[in-house]
Amino acid sequence: xxxxxxxxxxxxxxxxxxxxxxxxxxxxxxxxxxxxxxxxx
Numbered sequence: 001x002x003x004x005x006x007x008x009x010x011x012x013x014x015x016x017x018x019x020x021x022x023x024x025x026x027x028x029x030x031x032x033x034x035x036x037x038x039x040x041x
Contacts, residue, residue, distance in 0.1 A: 006037055
């Protein structure tokens, strides 16, 4: 299921982004990921 794969990808991306010190970039990328999930559903 595509949403499942997308969610797993986003979870991995979030974990990777967690190590970034710049929260502005992190927030931006998370918003992009969330909107991707929204389109996939």
